[in-house]
Amino acid sequence: MSPLLLSLIILTTQQPAPARPAVMAVAGTYQIDHTSRRTGCDASSAAPSSPAQTHWRTFGVVSHAPGATHLVIESATPAGPRNLAARLSGDGAFAVRPGDGEFGPGRFSVGGFEVSESTRIGSCVVEDHWSATRHDAANTIGPLLPDGGASFLVTRHVTEDTCDPAHAMSASANPRAATGASIARTPTGQRFVLNDHGTRNLFGSVDEQGRFTLDSQTSLVMDRIQATDTFSGGQFNEQGFVLLVVTTLDANPYREGGACRITTRWRATRLEGGAR
Amino acid sequence: MTRRTYVIALAISVLATGCGAKATAPAPSLQVGGDYDVLKTEASNTCGPVGGSISTPASVTHQAGATTFAIVDHGTRSLPGQVARNGTMTMDVVRSTVMGTIAASDTFTNGRFTASGFDLTVTTDLADNPNRPGTGSGPCRIVTTWRGAKLGSPNVIPE
Numbered sequence: 508m509s510p511l512l513l514s515l516i517i518l519t520t521q522q523p524a525p526a527r528p529a530v531m532a533v534a535g536t537y538q539i540d541h542t543s544r545r546t547g548c549d550a551s552s553a554a555p556s557s558p559a560q561t562h563w564r565t566f567g568v569v570s571h572a573p574g575a576t577h578l579v580i581e582s583a584t585p586a587g588p589r590n591l592a593a594r595l596s597g598d599g600a601f602a603v604r605p606g607d608g609e610f611g612p613g614r615f616s617v618g619g620f621e622v623s624e625s626t627r628i629g630s631c632v633v634e635d636h637w638s639a640t641r642h643d644a645a646n647t648i649g650p651l652l653p654d655g656g657a658s659f660l661v662t663r664h665v666t667e668d669t670c671d672p673a674h675a676m677s678a679s680a681n682p683r684a685a686t687g688a689s690i691a692r693t694p695t696g697q698r699f700v701l702n703d704h705g706t707r708n709l710f711g712s713v714d715e716q717g718r719f720t721l722d723s724q725t726s727l728v729m730d731r732i733q734a735t736d737t738f739s740g741g742q743f744n745e746q747g748f749v750l751l752v753v754t755t756l757d758a759n760p761y762r763e764g765g766a767c768r769i770t771t772r773w774r775a776t777r778l779e780g781g782a783r
Numbered sequence: 784m785t786r787r788t789y790v791i792a793l794a795i796s797v798l799a800t801g802c803g804a805k806a807t808a809p810a811p812s813l814q815v816g817g818d819y820d821v822l823k824t825e826a827s828n829t830c831g832p833v834g835g836s837i838s839t840p841a842s843v844t845h846q847a848g849a850t851t852f853a854i855v856d857h858g859t860r861s862l863p864g865q866v867a868r869n870g871t872m873t874m875d876v877v878r879s880t881v882m883g884t885i886a887a888s889d890t891f892t893n894g895r896f897t898a899s900g901f902d903l904t905v906t907t908d909l910a911d912n913p914n915r916p917g918t919g920s921g922p923c924r925i926v927t928t929w930r931g932a933k934l935g936s937p938n939v940i941p942e
Contacts, residue, residue, distance in 0.1 A: 563823075581883075583887065588879060589858040631838075
C-alpha cells in the first residue's frame with residue numbers, strides 16, 4: 508500500500524443548483540485608497556479651508572474564515588484605525604454593522620472591495636469612498652464547491668498505519684485517473700457524489716460554509732477482510748478540499764494479527780479548466 | 784460743615800473707596816472639549832507617494848480646567864494626553880499592527896490647542912513598508928499634520 512497516493516477526482520453536477528452557496532474567501536491584506544468629497548457645507552462650517560475633495564491611502568486587513576458570513580475589516584494607521592464588522596452575502600456583497608459607521612452596501616471582487624461611508628462633520632457631509640486592492644492574493648468569490656463539476660488532483664498522505672507501521676509518514680506517489688462524478692442537491696442540503704479515482708462513488712453533503720461529510724463505506728480487502736472507511740474534516744477551500752479518511756480493517760492484510768487501522772489525509776487541488 | 788454736608792461727604796468717601804478697590808475676576812479655566820473637524824495631511828512619506836489628505840471628525844473629551852484629555856479619533860481609538868493652560872499638549876505613543884503583521888507606532892509632537900482648534904504632528908513609523916510587504920524593503924515613515932477646527936463654541940485657552 509502506498510502511503511502517499513496521488514489521484515484524480517472529478518466532481519460534476521447532475522442538475523442545476525437552485526441556489527449557489529455563498530462561499531467566499533476574502534481574508535488577506537489590502538491597500539485602501541480613499542476619495543472623500545465634502546458637500547453641504549454652509550458658512551458655519553468649521554473648516555472652510557478644507558478641500559472639497561481629498562485622497563488618502565491606508566492599509567488594512569480582512570479577517571474572514573472561508574465560507575463564513577461575517578468578517579472584520581481593520582483599516583490601519585495613519586488615517587486612524589477603523590475596525591468594521593460586516594456581514595457577507597451572496598456574490599461578494601457585504602454590509603457594515605450600523606454601529607461602525609454609516610456605510611453603504613459594499614462589494615468584494617476578485618481584486619478587492621469597494622464601499623462608501625457618509626460622515627457628518629458640522630454642516631458638511633463627507634462622502635468617503637473606499638477602493639481597496641487585495642495586496643497578497645486574489646479573492647475567491649462565489650461557491651467553493653463547483654456547481655458545474657470539477658476535477659481534482661488528490662494527494663493522500665498516510666499519517667498512521669497500524670497494519671504496517673513502516674508505511675506511515677513515508678512518501679510516494681501513485682497518480683491514477685478518475686471517471687466522472689456528480690453533485691445533486693436536496694431541499695435540505697447539497698448532496699453530491701465524489702468519484703474516487705474511478706473505483707468507487709462516495710456520497711456526501713456540503714453546507715454553505717463548504718464543510719462536507721461523506722457516508723462511510725465498507726468494502727472487502729483481499730476478498731476476505733472487512734474494511735470500513737469513515738470520513739471527517741471535509742472542507743472545500745480556495746484550492747480544492749481537504750479530508751481525513753480512517754480505514755479500519757477487521758484483520759491485518761500483511762501478516763497474522765487482529766484489526767488494524769490506516770489514517771490518510773487527503774489534500775485535493777482543483778485542476779485548471781475544471782468547471783466552477 | 785453742617786450735619787447734612789458731613790453725611791454726604793462721608794457717603795462720597797465710602798463710594799470713592801469702594802470704586803477704587805480692584806475686583807478680582809475669576810481666572811478662566813481651560814476648555815478644549817467638544818467636536819472637531821480634523822484635516823489630516825501627509826507632510827512626508829517614505830513608504831510611498833506623498834500628498835494625501837483626508838477630513839475626519841473627532842471629539843475631545845476634557846473637563847474644564849483639567850490637565851488631561853483624550854482625542855477620540857474617527858473610528859476606534861481614544862488618544863489620551865496632557866494639556867497645559869497655554870494649550871500645549873503632549874500625548875503618549877500609540878502602537879499598532881498594520882496589515883496584520885507590520886508593527887507600527889504613532890508619535891505625537893508639536894501639539895497645541897488654540898481658541899479655534901488644535902494642531903498636531905503625527906509621525907507613523909512602520910517596521911516594514913506596507914506598499915511592499917514581505918519584500919525586505921525595510922522600515923518607512925509617514926509624517927502627517929492634523930489641523931483640528933473646533934465646531935461650536937471656541938476653546939478657552941487661559942494663558
